[in-house]
Amino acid sequence: MVALVIAEHDHKVVKVATLNAVTAALACGGEVHVLVAGADAGEVAQAAAQIAGVTRVIHADSESFAHGLAENVAAQVLDIAHNYSHILFAATASGKNIAPRVAASLDVAQISEIIRVESDDVFDRPIYVGNAVATVQSGDATKVITVRTTGFAAAAASGGCAVVEAVTPARDSGKSHFVGSQIVKSDRPELAAAKIVVSGGRALGSANKFDEVIKPLADKLGAAVGASRAAVDAGYAPNDPQVGQTGKIVAPELYIAIGISGAIQHLAGMKDSKVIVAINKDAEAPIFSVADYGLEADLFVAVPELVAAL
Incomplete structure (x- = not known):
């Protein structure tokens, strides 16, 4: 079994949510690879290679990933999905935007916001606004999972020595385009x-x-x-x-x-x-x-x- 974690980043730094998702992937057993889809994101790929427990980093670099459009990132994930038993996203706005597209294209059921891995095919996730926990078993060949970051400790950001593999980026889907953004800058923590x-x-x-x-x-x-x-x-x-x-x-x-x-x-x-x-x-x-x-x-x-x- 090999699990793929989709890295969240700003093209310069790996976001902490990725480290939580790596911990969940490690609990699934087998190897853990990380996909870095970005524009001029070489620094991110190198940083991802240092994450403890990661054995390979797949680096896809293209301007079509510059703004993290869900359609384009999902296309990149689907290009390599056949190599993986588990595909994990952090349950953030970005992960929740991309994961359903991947699951639908693979014709599998998404397993949302897991807080615990019982085995490679059994997961715990909160339901009823967190008042109950459901244990879910999946028989799908490829398990598409979002990870509630508060349920898993962050993997160590250093200590790893993964191989970085550059791959041909997926073509721009043409289904959406970036118009603009309004970003509030703050000196406070995220x-x-x-x-x-x-x-x-x-x-x-x-x-x-x-x-x-x-x-x-x-x-x-x-x-x-x-x-x-x-x-x-x-x-x-x-x-x-x-x-x-x-x-x-x-x-x-x-x-x-x-x-x-x-x-x-x-x-x-x-x-x-x-x-x-x-x-x-x-x-x-x-x-x-x-x-x-x-x-x-x-x-x-x-x-x-x-x-x-x-």
Whole structure:
């Protein structure tokens, strides 16, 4: 058996989610290869070759991969899919965009967001917003899998010595083209990989209050900023920092939930955090049921006091 992990990268650096997916691939048994599809991504291929446990890096370099269009990356995966028993993607926006196209083209069932590998054909995945875990067995010859990154430790980024093999890139599918992007630059850590996350909810009342209360605390702690879906829907925060079932799944060492009631959708995205701190004036808020530390207080008083004390 040989497993293929599809690397996520920015054409310069391998993203941490790839390391989590490698750990899942190693648990499937057999060799682990990594596909780097990018434009001028030689540095990424070399970095992927250093990942512990990886034996081969497949490097496909083309301008058609410059913007990570799902149709083009899926075509590259399909070109080499016959060589692999398992094809794994991180369960990120990119992985969730590409994996279904690969599974459909191979006429197999996708196995989504696994959190544990029981054997080479048996996997655990959360269902019912994480309130139950389903054990799934697949009889497909090629198993197309997305990996919930919080379920697996990151593989060591160094210590490996894989062979890098350049392959002929797949042709541009012509099914989509890149129009433009608006990228928000921040000095804060990336939300999915941050060790500390400070999240705000609808109780903050406005976008201005969200910034006034949440960001100073995040700056003091060197933390990433998160938000509940209610806060995003109300326009207090952009979509990107949304934590929850329909947002990002995070498991930092410290998660601070401020003015978040703890709806089941939000809990599904952060309940695996190592330490959870909740600040809410509602003593009956569901967030307190999962919090390690809870402070029943007015957030507009408590959080500035906390910032001043740090």
